[in-house]
Amino acid sequence: MTNTDTSKDNITFFHAKSVDESIEMLKTNRSSGLSENEAQQRLSAYGPNQLKAQNRKSIFKMFLAQLRDALIYVLFAAVVITMFMGEYLDGIIIIIVILINATLGVIQEIRAGNAIEALRKMATPKALVKRDNQVKEIGSENIVPGDIVILDAGRYIPADLRLVESANLQIDESALTGESVAAEKDAFAVFSEDYIPLGDRDNTAYMSTLVTYGRGIGVVTGTGADTEIGKIAGILSQDDETKTPLEIRLDQLGKTLGKAALAICVLIFIISFFQGRDLTEMFLTSVSLAVAAIPEGLAAIVAVVLSIGVTKMAKQNAIIKRLPAVETLGSVNIVCSDKTGTLTQNKMTVQEFFTFTDKTQKIDDKTYLSAEAHLLSSAMVLASDATLENGDSTGDPTEIALLQLADNLKIDRKDLWSSQPRIDEQAFDSKRKMMSTLHQQEDKFMLYAKGAIDSLILKCKHVVEDGEIIPLTDTHKTILTHAADAMSDKALRTLAVAYKPLEKQIDREDFEKNLVMIGVVGMIDPPREEVNDSIATAKEAGISTIMITGDHKNTALAIAKKLGIASERSEATTGAAIDNMPQEELESHIGEYKVFARVSPEHKVNIVKAFRAKGNIVSMTGDGVNDAPSLHAADIGVAMGIEGTDVAKNASDMILADDNFSTIIVAIEQGRNIYNNIKKSVVFLLACNVGEVITMLVAIGVGLPIPLIATQLLWINLLTDTLPAVALGMDPGDKDVMREKPRPLNDNFFSHGAGRRIILAGILIGLLTIVAFVGGYQAKGYSPFADNIPENIHEYARTLAFLTIIGCQLFYSFSFRHAYKSIFRVGFFSNRYLFGAVVIGLLLQLIVLYVPFMTAAFKLQAVGIQEWLAVFGLSIIPLLANEIVKVFAISRQQ
Template identity: 35%
Template sequence: MNDTDQARRWCSLSIPEVSALLTGNDAGLDSADAGQRLSRYGPNALPSPRMPGFPHLFLRQFISPLIYVLLAAMVVSAVVGNPADATFIGLILLLNALIGALQEHQAQRSAQALRKLMVSHARVLRDEKISEIPAHELVPGDLVLLTSGDRVPADLRLLNSVGLEVDESVLTGESLPVFKNSDRLCEVDTPVAEQVNTCFAGTLVTAGRGRGLVTTTGMHTEMGKLSLTMESAQSARPPLFQRIERFSKKLMIALLFAVVLLAAIELARDTEPLVIFMTAVALAVSAIPEGLPMALTLVLSIGTRRMVKRHVIVRKLVAVESLGSCTVIATDKTGTLTENHLTAREMVFCDERSVTIDGGKLPSAANAPRHNNSLVIRLARVAALCNEAELRPLENGEWHSSGDAVDQALLVMAHKVGLQRHTLSGQWPLMAEVHYEPALGFAATLHGKPQGAGSLVCVKGALEKLLPMCDRMATADGDTSLDAAQVLSAMSRLAEQGARVLAFADGEGSAPEHFTAENLRGLCMLGLVAMFDPLRAGAADAVAECRAAGIRVCMLTGDHPRTALRIAQELRLADRDDNPVTGTHLAQAEARGPEALDALTADTRVYARVSPEQKLSIVQSLQRQGQFVAVTGDGVNDAPALSRAHVGVAMGEQGTEVAKESADLLLTDDNFASVVAGVEEGRIAYQNIRKVIFFLISTGAAEVMLFVLTTAFGLPLPLTPVQLLWLNLVTNSVQSMGLALEPGEGDEMRKPPRPPKESLFNPVMLRRVLVSGMVMGGLAFTCFYWLLQHGWEVDAARNSVLLLMVLFENVQVFNSRSETRSIFRQPFFSNPVLLLGTLFAQGLHILCLYSPLMQEVLGVSPVSAMQWSALLSIALLQLLAMELLLCWTRGWR
């Protein structure tokens, strides 16, 4: 078929027209014809994404503004004849890239372990016989046979169907199965969700059987079209990248200003240009946090491992922080907030009395409770007898159910009131039945009574179908004349709650040969059963936790607005007065322009009947408003929005492969509560990034202050470039690794999200860096000046200043553990790695003081215990300064 044929809307064609266009006969294809079509159209599969190799992942670690700065510093150091400096920087960059690449490679392997083939085989009619072939070998024109439990292998135009119901939630977001009718014709522009004579690739047959001709395969299916939409959606820049980029620009501006100021002072003194250049290089080395890229990678890697323990697999390191920075979570409903299976939750009787059914786990057969309410028993008996599903216990104590989703829910309901179908079937043997058909609207069974005393009719179905069959209704006082208005009122109340409602009736039966749909009369209306897709355990608490954390949760679903609103109210996402925004409202707003759409989405929390394209539009609208958006979903219909969001979260268990490949994070338990746990870990990771940055920048600021003061006073360089690199790359980095392992402070989910435009270098950090830099730099300069004034050699003075700076780092790393809490109010032993890292950094430096090789490289020498104690006393003044700053700004906590 050519492109024109591919664009044809098959749902609008009659069965003879479809058959003539695709095969010309009813016997399916022969193998030769199928082979030719496979060569022409290609395999029935979406292209598998090629996983980037390790070299690609390794090179990708160098794409960062901060890395560019360090690369420039390495080149400058090599050009001016400082190979040691260049080597140090190069080694740290290689180590950082190696850690990042290994972590992402491991994450990809974890993600690939979750991959499941969505369709493996399909039953087709080929060469005039039924065969089972790999689904990727299907071609347009193949005649496919569908039964309950099958995954639809391609887009099909149905030729016939018997009680066929299909779960299309992965494609449309609609949680309830769709009844299919092969004989009904649709208009050319009928939406996918309403094409009842067509089945789509990736959807699941939940009941019935059918036969259909393959119309499109691979990328031409509705699923394939959505995957193309996903590819065209441009991913948003992660929040951390945005903040690091702004931080790097500010750092470069500040560094350039300091270098120009220093050069101007030296030029005024007629200093040689080479000396000025070397001094500028030394200043740059002191200001640039060489250990920051490795520390960032380490923080994110640790966050990744912590998230795995909380059921979140990270596919991209930066997504750890992205989830913690989100201000809006746009979540799919079906399968994410809800269990994606029906549960019978309420019985409503004709006298308006009701009984709530426990939604917990099934009890064992021996412990099943027996209800005393005769009406409950009577209705549950009909629900269990007029039923084609199966429910049986397994050896491990769990239960296995199969069959139609509604029938499964009814069997579970009956079991919870003490009735088991296999027991009832022995007491009330089946004599005849009327199978459920969508056009019929009900199902009925005829059973022999115990001891052969007559027969019992059991009927279930739509209320409007059962009312004409009934002339009385059951009440607590016995059967009375039917009050149809009263029953319809109860039905209306349940419908307003978004429930799926079935009516039940029973009565005296006749002979099996006369048991037909037309002869069902004189029955007794028993009542109604309301079925819901229940919330996932912990979903409501997770939404409340998001609200406490200042995160707005929006629910996006293809379900009916009534159903969406009920779920939102149960989650406490919406009030009774709220009205969901529907796909129609979104389309009207989009037609008026982006401003109208942004006004509509600014405060909306519930969206219903939205298409995949509209989900993407909602995400883009929120991003235009300055929000950091996280999107959760499991279906193909969620893939474009997952790809475009700042961070996409896919369901790892039930999610489609297209959704998984679009996402940055995968949930191993498909639970929205795990998203919230990931937000908490992301916030902890961001806090730790800030702690590491403050530690590295504050010590770097102290070095800059030291250099500026010594230059202003015409003193020699207080530290050599190699000594600066020793501070920045070795002793600093060892301790920053400890900060990367800091546990949460406990209040992460009680704070609002960071403003999207806020820089890493916000006023709080700026104030702390300035005070730290001035105190440490000023004290180090005073020490250096005093030593030179008292006749110390320059190398000896540098030796003391280097040790003092290491001691300053040992103190400052504990000041960095919190922005708001006193060092004395933090659990001292909550981070043993930090303690060991600090001791290791100090011990390493002391070891170098006595190592002939390091004495030569660093220009150091041993110091006395008295000198070490004096320098430690000076370093502790930094602790006092930060405590005083904390008392002055926020009070003692």
């Protein structure tokens, strides 16, 4: 019965049925409505007229789901190991990090589920229905298919309707279709095609849209989930949550590190077994090394870096709902944007006007106001039912734009209304396509009429030109038509106005006869001023802006050309064209289009999915209910904070507090810098950990004594996994980051030579540590391969190894400030957090080395200035080597 069945074979397209056919199919009575008994039976059969509540998981289940992650498993393993080693503080800290991350995840999941609740609240207003031949007001949840619903201005549509009566009926469908102008409805229209866009169905009305003008009667064709808004709720409730690129990379990294740690444990233990070493000691050492190989602070560091980024972005009007969305923004290469209210100002504005005296003039601060122009604007104001006071407005957006025109032209509207009060009117009618008002001006009268130019010109016999009223000729008609066509070619909506001076009051049937044509205005919902620069910046950064709108193709294309989104008509397509192509064909041609017009919510989702299927990372912006499914389907959903509906906000990953498209570009820049900072931290941690692993494997492999014992490994790991890694994550943004192309979808932490850098740095740090270790034995006159070496000699050699490996890691952290810019160019002090982290790290080394009980706990020895100079000389080598590599890399690029 409904018109929203998801199976096309079973859909009844009521817009293609006449009023009588619809009434018959729905088995109702147009004059008396359903009986209460029949209504109750249908309510039992169809269920309440509400969107189904989403089956929400319990908080406990959501919490457990947050823990089902490879990196979390690795962290749990690290907890067990550190607890086994007696490092209870480390274990507790790791557990706290896990619990905090899981709690944040639960909070975000609860917020996401609120999208359906917001839809349900929107969709339950009161409604006037006709039952048992009486008009009753009932809760809209009790409406059933076949109910006869009464509509009047200011009332929300309670369900999907086939209109059976309409009188000057206009409905604001912007939240569903994206059109900023209220749709005019005609109950008696019948369409021959089944599949036409929602915005073109003049004989239907849809749940949660608003009657702005006129009145009407409709028969309910769909309720609850079978409405158009119900389909949106169904899309939102689908459990197809995808992981962000950062989440995917961290998950993969966790799995890799977990396997590597296990392999290291097994390898060292096997080697030690065949070498005849003390197995208890080697077990503790191998476990400690496994802990060192896993940067258990990684999750905390990423959370800290993302949180810092979120705070910074909030100050720039970009509110992030999901932390990983910050990084994903930096990967975006497609920004799909709704037109109305996002790229445009969401208010109709008069751009041009034409009179026979002024010809066509654009509206700006220098507009010359002739007598005819003054008359044209005054007529538009007087023949209007809208209001506009102190920025607050009511009524049709077109009429509001005409009031604003008068203000821009410095016309005193209050003086107009007081000097020419309205005494009679003939309301707008969709068949006449015009309205007229009669005004008294002292002892005379004036009639004003405005409407569609092709209708109004037929009522005119004269024109006003150069201050005189002269007969209307074919030449005048041609000139006027050409002026209107020129405006239409720019996608401007045209509206003509005429008047008639009268000596006495006349009857309504004579209102629209022998009129005098004044001129025509052209208006449009104009682009936001700042959007052009933002789109140009995005283009330079390799980001394509795509317009997706429910508006007409010509209007959308005109705005797209002004903004630099599209240049050719072939770059625009419509929802109807998408309906005629399979999803596979849409995916193959998706790159050809920059503008998608007259689209439905399903089309938006399919478009987003098609872009993603081609390997793009897609951001979708929007503000209406109709945008919510595509916001949900995109990699990053961006909702408007001021004009956006609660549904759109809850379905999004980010909210623009200022509704400014340019804020998205700022957020993308921040996202890129944040990802770079995360990558710096990850690569630094892994390089340090590889250095520790190389040190231990080489020493054990060649038969050397153990260069670092378990407690020393844990200290090294704790030191490098905290201060320097977090400080790198707080690095200031690179001002050149928006000159780079977006990261490919398959990019990872090891791309662009980072993996090679980790291995080479690890090898260099490991070998330098071995050099310091072996040098310690030789300085005391011992061979490290000798038997019966005194324990104090082992401690001395391990002290040098311990100081060297930490020194290498601390100094080497400076080279991670930029992948190819030298630290001498970037500056040692431009990241004061990193400089402070290195200083604190060195001070902690002094404490460990020279506080007696700390020295004893870590089995170290205090050393003199000569040893410190040797350690410094070895520690600075990785930093200098990396800077030399950067110089050669830059010279090759040039």
